[in-house]
Amino acid sequence: MISVEEARTRILAPLVPVGTETVALGEAWGRVLAREVVARLDNPPADVSAMDGYAVRSADTRAGTALRLIGSAPAGHPFGGEVGRGECVRIFTGAVVPNGADSILIQEDATREGEAVIASCEAPTGRHIRRRGQDFDRASVLLAPGRRLGARDIGVAAAANHPFLTVRRRPRIALLATGDEIALPGEPIGPGGIVSSNSLMLAALIRAAGGEPVLLPLATDDNDAIGATARAAAGMDMLLTIGGASVGEHDLVRTALAAEGLTLDFWKIAMRPGKPLMHGRLGSGQPVLGLPGNPVSAMVCSVLFLLPALARLSGTGDEGPTPVEAVLEEGVGANDHRADHLRARLSVGRDGTLLVRAFPRQDSAMLRRLAEAEALILRPPGAAALPAGATVQILRLDGYGL
Amino acid sequence: MISVEEARTRILAPLVPVGTETVALGEAWGRVLAREVVARLDNPPADVSAMDGYAVRSADTRAGTALRLIGSAPAGHPFGGEVGRGECVRIFTGAVVPNGADSILIQEDATREGEAVIASCEAPTGRHIRRRGQDFDRASVLLAPGRRLGARDIGVAAAANHPFLTVRRRPRIALLATGDEIALPGEPIGPGGIVSSNSLMLAALIRAAGGEPVLLPLATDDNDAIGATARAAAGMDMLLTIGGASVGEHDLVRTALAAEGLTLDFWKIAMRPGKPLMHGRLGSGQPVLGLPGNPVSAMVCSVLFLLPALARLSGTGDEGPTPVEAVLEEGVGANDHRADHLRARLSVGRDGTLLVRAFPRQDSAMLRRLAEAEALILRPPGAAALPAGATVQILRLDGYGL
Incomplete structure (x- = not known):
């Protein structure tokens, strides 16, 4: 069994960003x-x-001066002439400052009398003028590769006159869930069968992380069925198997994929929940990540390993969820040799401290409880018991669409 | 001019959640x-x-006891018979516990010898058995209305056997940008013209908040053009106008919409950036929010007013971004009578404190700078100057796809 950190390093090592595509800025x-x-x-x-008012020559303005109005400059309709001595031009926010003018007398400081405009104060040089290139100059680099584009970035790219952008295509992740006992929601359930929650849950997680999930048909516990389904994933950026990665006789994924040239890297991690995590690559070079069939284990492993893998494939600088500190509201027991990930609720203390409290029961079969969790408390292998008030590292689950 | 808080209350008051639709769980x-x-x-x-091993009667197990193997129970293939005294059944994780058995002897504690299984220790009653309904019982309410569904919720709904869910349809927001001077990226730019950054930026923000933006054609500064374009937005949940909400002669939106039965609620807020924010409703009852044409002002107003409006229309319990506390890395000056929203960077101090530092220049024409901001420092009207180390309220911009 290898450590969580080593597993992550080995999963990420062979991954490189996927190719690019052109998308309309609106997409x-x-x-x-x-x-x-x-x-x-x-x-x-x-x-x-920057304001509604009058374009003037600063030197002409003093309280009481009358300026001759020679034209108008609405936004989008520049004044063609020049503002001479003693003259002014009506101007509006966003309009080009006419030649000759060097200041804006705002309309609150002016009185219009026929074709004359009376200034009630001086308009200092440069006042209320936004200089060409004040926001940015032509040829400046505004957004760097690797950035996940937010709404404001779209605004910046628009202002920079880009109708299209070059982005990473979405990493395509094939999902192969196995098991004679599973059925998708609403489909007939056999004797001893259960509804598969993993496929759709992990497809949603892949979407949340900017990937494109490809749901392969559920495979029965049969070498040929698993192999054939896996071959359908050729060309995808990663094959994600679910279930069958443990040690039981009916855990066929490894054997089935051996026929597809699987080179196994590791298949057990010193962690809980989620010990049976498999990693390797097929003969084609396609990376394979084998998640445990237990939904709680599958989800925790996905947060720890799949999200960083998706970040790497997407070409973002980051590597998925980052631990932050929180203070225990209640003590936690000593940990054994496996890194533990306690499902927990968050709250904020009176002084603004982030508080965390583990659920009293941590059974890995409780998906409903996992869905209620707002964080995972990270308990390293061999960690000593900690009292209330101790600081721990946590992974927040409340901000990733998880 | 009304306060930010009053404006928000008045914008939210008439809004009710939009209608519902059925979507496949995978969507x-x-x-x-x-x-x-x-x-x-x-x-x-x-x-x-919960494990791979043997289904047994606890009373039969003691170190050294030999049990007769009478069958096998893989997941999805329940054992049809009953486990009698001195008998056991091979069982795998997730498989139904056969009648008669009340414990699981895990395979690590057992040795197989032909048709006999030798226990190396006792298997206590109930050990390694997940009880029916342990995660949830039929008819329990698992997810409440108003929840924005994360990946784990999708897993819970799948486990509860729902192939479809009833969700709020996406609020449809019509975007009407006006101005003779603006052109979309890549389109011909006239003399004194600029590229419109607002439309696509705000469309992205609406998407980020779960809405469906409908980009109306850019309208020239003309009553009829604006009116005709606005009529095309009939049936949308909100009409968002951009620009033309100020006091200049060329700010035609209010006049143009008057012909559409606009009842004006307010059109000025004591805030910076973004004073000219308009609110009202058309004769049809359609809410209208008029954003300033300046992109920085438009974005800040959208964070303060449009995101809460979208949350209300979406039927979520929350009301958009919530202020949190941070500590000033550098002092800020006294504020005038308008609520200010200083663009700022975040960092984390050595003791884990969230630190915030306002950009030295706050010009509302600097969209690039806004895109770099990670937070807005909220400065209430009339707030006194604050030294470094003081605690302020901020709105984080780094977690909403903004």
Whole structure:
């Protein structure tokens, strides 16, 4: 049995970012940028007014001065002439400052009298003018590859005049759930059968992490059936098997995949829940991750190993959920030789401290309880018992669409 | 001018959750549940083994006892007979415990000798058996309406045998950007024109919040054009206008919408950036939110008002981003009468404290800077200057796909 850290290192090592594709900017939200976004223009493209008012020559303005109104400059309709001595031009927010003008007299500081505008105070040079390129200059690098694009990034790319972006395609993850006993929801359930919760749960997790799940048909506990289904996953970025990775006679995935050229890397991790995690690659080079069939174990393993793998395949700089600190509301017992991941609730103390409390019962068959958990308390192998008030490392589960 | 809080209250007051639709479970991730999920079966559906081993009668087991192997119970293939005195049945994880057996002797504690199984220790009653309904009982309510479904919820609904769920449909938000000066990225830009960043940025924000953006064609600064475009938004859950909500002569949205029966609620808020925020409803009852044309102002207003509105329309219990506390890394000046929202970076201090530092320049024309911000520092009207080390309220921008 290897450690969680070593397992993660070995799972991530062979993974490289998937290829790229071009998407319309309107479809790029949430995608991972693959090519830097370079400004195609200055923003603003010219000196523009930041306010509604009058474009003036600062030297002409003093309280009581009357300026001659010679035209108007709404946004999108620049004034073609020049503002001479004693003249002004009506201007609106976002409009180009006309030649000759060097300041904006805001309308609150001006009185209009026919074709004259009376300033009630001085308009200092440069006041209320947004300089060309103040936000960014043409050719500046605005967004770097590896960034998962948020709404504001879409705004920046739009302002930089990019109708399309180059992003990583979504990593395609094939899901192969095995077992004579499982059926998808609503399908006939045989004697001793159960409804498969893993396939759809993990497909959702893959979507949450920006991947594209490909649900292979459920495979019965049969070498040929498993092999044939696995071959259908050729060309996907990873084959994820569910169940059958343990030691029982009916755990056929390893044998079935051996016929597909499986090179096994490891198949047991010193962790709980989730000991029987398998890793390897097929003859084609396709990475294989074999999750335990128990849904709680499968989910915890996915948080620890699949999310980082998806991050690596997606080309983001990060590597999935990062531990943060929290304070125990209640003590926890000593741990054995397997890294433990206690399902827990979070709260915030009066002084703003993040508090965490493990559920009293940690049975790995309790999916409902896992769904209620807001965090996993990380308990390293051999960790001593800890009293209430001790600081522990946790993985938050409440912010990833999990 | 009204306060931010009053504006939010008035925007939210008339909003009710949108209607519902049925989606396949595989498509329900990220959607808001509209009808509770009730378990359609017990989980597990019967007493099942938690381990690979032998189903036994506890009373028969003692170190050295030989048990007669009478059959096998793989998962999905229940053993039809009964385990009598001195007998055992080979069993695998997840398989139904046969009648007569009351304990599982795990395979590590047993030696097989032909048709005999020798126990190396006692197997206490109930050991390694997952009781029927241990996770949940048929008819228990597993997921409540209003929940935004994460991957684990999908797993729970699958385990409860639901192939479909009833969710809120995505709130449809029509986006109407106005201005003679704006063009979408890659389209011809006229003299004094700029590329519109708001439409696509806000469409992305609406998606991030689970809504469905409907991008109306850009409208020129013309009453009829704006009115005709707005009429195309009939039936949407909200009309979002962008630009033209200020006081200038060329801010036509209010006048144009007056012809559509606009009842104005308010159109100025004591805040920065974003003073000219308009709210009202059309003759049809359709809510209208008018965002400022400045992208930084539009985005900040969207975080403060549009996200809560989308949460309300989506039927989630929450109301959008919630302020949290952070400690100033650098002092901030006194504030005037308008609530301010300083763009800022976050970091974590050595003791785990969340630290925040405002960008030195807060110009509302700097979209690039807004995209780099990780938080908004909330500065109430009339707030005194604060030194480094003071605690402030912030809105985090780093966790909403913003």
